[in-house]
Structures are given as C-alpha cells and as structure tokens.
Amino acid sequence: xxxxxxSSLLKGSLSVMILRLLEDREKMYGYEITQKVKDLTAGxxxxxxxxxxPALHKLExxxxxxxxxxxxxxxxxxYYSLTKTGHTEAAGRIxxxxxxxxxxxxxxxxxxxx
Amino acid sequence: MLTSEQLRLLRHDLLHLANISYSEVMxxxxxxxxxxxxxxxxxxxxxDEASRKAWNELGNGRGILHIQERYKKLLxxxxxxxxxxIVRRYFRWPTLITTLLVGTLAYLTVRAxxxxxxxxxxxxxxxxxxxxxxxxxxxxxWQKQIQKRALLTSLRREVVYRQARYxxxxxxxxxxxxxxxxxxxxxxxxSRTSRPYLFEWHTALxxxxxxxxxxxxxxxxxLYTKHSAKGFANA
Numbered sequence: 001x002x003x004x005x006x007s008s009l010l011k012g013s014l015s016v017m018i019l020r021l022l023e024d025r026e027k028m029y030g031y032e033i034t035q036k037v038k039d040l041t042a043g044x045x046x047x048x049x050x051x052x053x054p055a056l057h058k059l060e061x062x063x064x065x066x067x068x069x070x071x072x073x074x075x076x077x078x079y080y081s082l083t084k085t086g087h088t089e090a091a092g093r094i095x096x097x098x099x100x101x102x103x104x105x106x107x108x109x110x111x112x113x114x
Numbered sequence: 115m116l117t118s119e120q121l122r123l124l125r126h127d128l129l130h131l132a133n134i135s136y137s138e139v140m141x142x143x144x145x146x147x148x149x150x151x152x153x154x155x156x157x158x159x160x161x162d163e164a165s166r167k168a169w170n171e172l173g174n175g176r177g178i179l180h181i182q183e184r185y186k187k188l189l190x191x192x193x194x195x196x197x198x199x200i201v202r203r204y205f206r207w208p209t210l211i212t213t214l215l216v217g218t219l220a221y222l223t224v225r226a227x228x229x230x231x232x233x234x235x236x237x238x239x240x241x242x243x244x245x246x247x248x249x250x251x252x253x254x255x256w257q258k259q260i261q262k263r264a265l266l267t268s269l270r271r272e273v274v275y276r277q278a279r280y281x282x283x284x285x286x287x288x289x290x291x292x293x294x295x296x297x298x299x300x301x302x303x304x305s306r307t308s309r310p311y312l313f314e315w316h317t318a319l320x321x322x323x324x325x326x327x328x329x330x331x332x333x334x335x336x337l338y339t340k341h342s343a344k345g346f347a348n349a
Contacts, residue, residue, distance in 0.1 A: 030142060031149035049146060050177045054184040061192040069141065073115045075148055076141040 010045065014055045016097045017047075019064065019082070019090035027068070027081040030056065056080055064089050116148055120161055124148055127169060129266075132178040136269035139182045147172055189273045193337070197277055200333045216328055221321035229313040232320055233289065236313070239327035240285050243278035243334045247271075250346060271346035274338060284330060288312055288323055 010017075021036055022028060028036070033056075034047045059065045064086035069078050082090060116124075124147050128134045134143060150171055154164030172178055204213045224232060250271065257263045292312050313320045 029145065031146045048173060048177075049143075049171075050173050050180055053142065053181045054188070057185050057188050061188055072145075073148075074118055075121055075145050077145045078142050 011051070013097055014047065014051060015059055016090075016093045018052075018055060018059060018080075019086065020094055022065070022080060022082045023087070023090050023094075027079040029077050029079050033080075059086070116152060116161075120151075120165075121148060124151065124165060127165070128178065131169075132175040134178065134182055135267055136182060136186070136272070137266040138269045139185055140266055143172070143178060143181070186269060186273065189269060190276060193273050193277050193341075196340070197333060197337050200336050201329070204329060204333065213329075217321070217325050220324040220328065221318070224313075224320040224324055225317050229320070232313040232324060236288060236323060236327045237285065239324075239331045240281035242331050243281055243338065246335075246338050247275055247278075268346040270341055270344065274341045274346075277337065278334065281330065281334075284327065 017037065018033060021033060030049070030052055034049070034052060037045055037047050056065065060067060060080070064083060065080045066083050066086075067078050067080055069076050071077070121144070125140070125144055128140060128143055128147065132143075134140050147165075147168055150168035151161070151165045154167045155161060159167065173180075203209055227235075254265065257265055289312075312323060
C-alpha cells in the first residue's frame with residue numbers, strides 16, 4: 001500500500017479487501033484489483049504491487065484462492081477467484097474486520113470527559 | 115494493445131533489470147507491467163515514457179525482485195507443510211495398517227539381509243527423489259544447450275526439488291555422522307570401530323532406519339506426483 005499515511009493502517013486488512021473484491025466478482029487479475037481499489041476510494045488508497053502479489057500468493061497458498069491463466073492481448077494473464085473455502089473464510093474475515101472497525105470507531109469518537 | 119516487440123522489451127526489463135528468473139512470477143509481472151504501460155499510453159505518452167513510468171510504479175528492480183523472493187519463501191514453506199501432512203496421514207486410520215505392514219516387512223527383511231546391502235538400499239531410497247528429476251533435467255538441457263532456447267526456470271519445480279534435500283540430511287545423520295563420531299571417539303580397540311554403520315548394530319535399529327527411508331521415499335513420491343501434475347512450466 002502506498003498512500004503516505006495509511007500504509008501501516010491498511011497492512012493487516014489487505015487480504016480482507018482482496019477477499020471482499022473477489023466475493024463481488026467471479027475472477028480478477030492483479031492489476032485489475034489495484035485499479036478497483038483506486039476507483040472505489042477515489043484515488044485515496046493505492047495498493048503497491050509489492051504488497052498485493054505477496055498477499056495474493058499467501059491467500060492462494062492457504063487454499064482460499066484458485067488461479068487460472070488465460071492469454072489476453074498476446075500475454076499470459078493470471079486470474080484469481082475464491083475457492084469454496086475462500087467464500088466461507090471471506091464472510092468470516094469481513095465480519096471480523098467490520099466489527100473491529102465499529103469498535104475502533106466508538107473509541108475514536110470518545111467525547112472528552114468534563 | 116502492445117505489439118509483440120513492445121512486450122519483448124518489457125520482458126527484457128524484468129529479466130535483466132529486475133533479475134526475474136521464474137516463469138510463474140514473470141507471467142504475472144509482465145501482465146502487470148504491460149497493463150500499467152498501456153494505461154500511460156492511453157494518456158498519450160509514448161511507449162518509452164509510458165514504460166518508464168510503469169517501471170517506477172512497479173517499484174523498480176529491487177521492489178520487483180522482492181516479490182519473487184517472498185513468493186519463493188512462501189511456496190517452500192507451503193511445500194514443507196504439505197509434505198508433513200502427507201507423512202502424518204501415513205499414521206492415521208486406515209493408512210496406518212499399510213504403515214504397520216511396511217514396518218513389519220522391514221523388520222523381517224533386515225534380519226535376512228547383510229548390512230552392506232541395507233546401507234546401499236538406504237542410500238538408493240533417500241536419494242531416489244533426485245532421480246525423479248532426471249527426465250525434466252535432460253529435457254531442459256536439450257532445450258537450453260542444444261536448441262539454444264532461453265528458458266526461465268519453474269519456481270514450482272525448484273521448490274519441489276529443494277524439498278528433496280531431506281534425503282541428504284537422512285544420509286548425513288545415518289551414514290556419515292556415525293562414521294565420523296566413531297573415528298573421533300574410538301581408538302580402534304573398541305569393537306564398534308569395525309562396525310561403523312548403524313545397520314551393523316542391531317536388527318531393530320536397522321529395521322527402523324529402513325522404515326524411515328521407505329517412508330521418506332513414498333511421501334516424497336506423493337508430493338512430487340501432486341505438484342508435477344500441476345505442471346513444472348518449461349521443464
């Protein structure tokens with residue numbers, strides 16, 4: 001992740017973001033994921049390739065993603081999609097992160113005691 | 115859409131500036147590099163400018179090489195876990211029956227065989243995984259040296275090959291280390307100096323070693339079959 005101030009904040013949530021995007025789409029390739037995140041956040045959040053590919057490879061190794069390669073525009077393109085386990089795991093991890101963010105928000109919105 | 119010559123130039127950057135050496139990583143990064151270049155070209159940059167911008171976005175050579183290194187580490191770790199899970203399966207029902215039968219057979223057989231043959235068999239068993247790679251090694255040699263084709267290495271093939279190193283450790287601990295220890299601690303008056311191989315000490319020990327060697331070969335064979343079925347890229 002590259003945005004100057006949020007890189008460390010987003011580090012732990014990258015895999016959840018990938019899982020969420022793939023829940024929505026049947027399959028996606030690396031570049032497409034980076035662009036989708038950029039579009040959704042109006043350019044506020046950018047994922048670097050150095051963070052994205054290790055995260056994708058890790059999810060693949062964990063059996064949550066599966067891959068297929070197609071030849072597009074004269075070059076090989078690797079598409080990632082969720083496995084059956086990936087679908088189940090995605091739901092759990094998204095719920096977990098959402099609950100964490102909710103609690104974090106409660107703490108951040110704490111009004112100063114008089 | 116990039117021309118094949120432009121793709122060749124991008125591939126050249128990844129090969130020579132970032133030292134990408136595995137086909138699996140190359141395919142993925144080339145597509146990303148090409149997509150970024152196309153994005154800048156759509157904004158009216160020339161190919162040279164667009165590819166330079168894309169290269170910087172990709173993190174230059176060092177950032178790209180880092181992706182390859184992390185992928186390799188991850189695959190190696192994953193393979194070790196898979197190998198260990200295959201080994202554990204041999205001790206679970208119903209495979210446990212076969213395991214016990216192999217153990218019994220090993221015990222009964224080693225009683226009848228001389229220790230020199232057992233040492234030789236152990237050697238063959240623990241190094242057998244390397245033999246699996248001979249056909250693909252020959253094919254690679256043919257393509258690279260005879261046909262002069264520039265080929266990338268398959269990362270999957272390399273990590274599966276590296277897993278075979280446990281055979282070296284077994285050989286080292288069972289054959290080499292006892293010989294070394296005996297030569298260091300005994301002066302020749304002890305009867306064990308004339309019996310440096312563990313296979314010459316006790317039947318049960320010989321059976322256990324034979325069992326470990328057979329188990330190692332069988333589990334590795336299963337691991338190899340599983341991964342070679344997915345393909346070793348160019349090999």
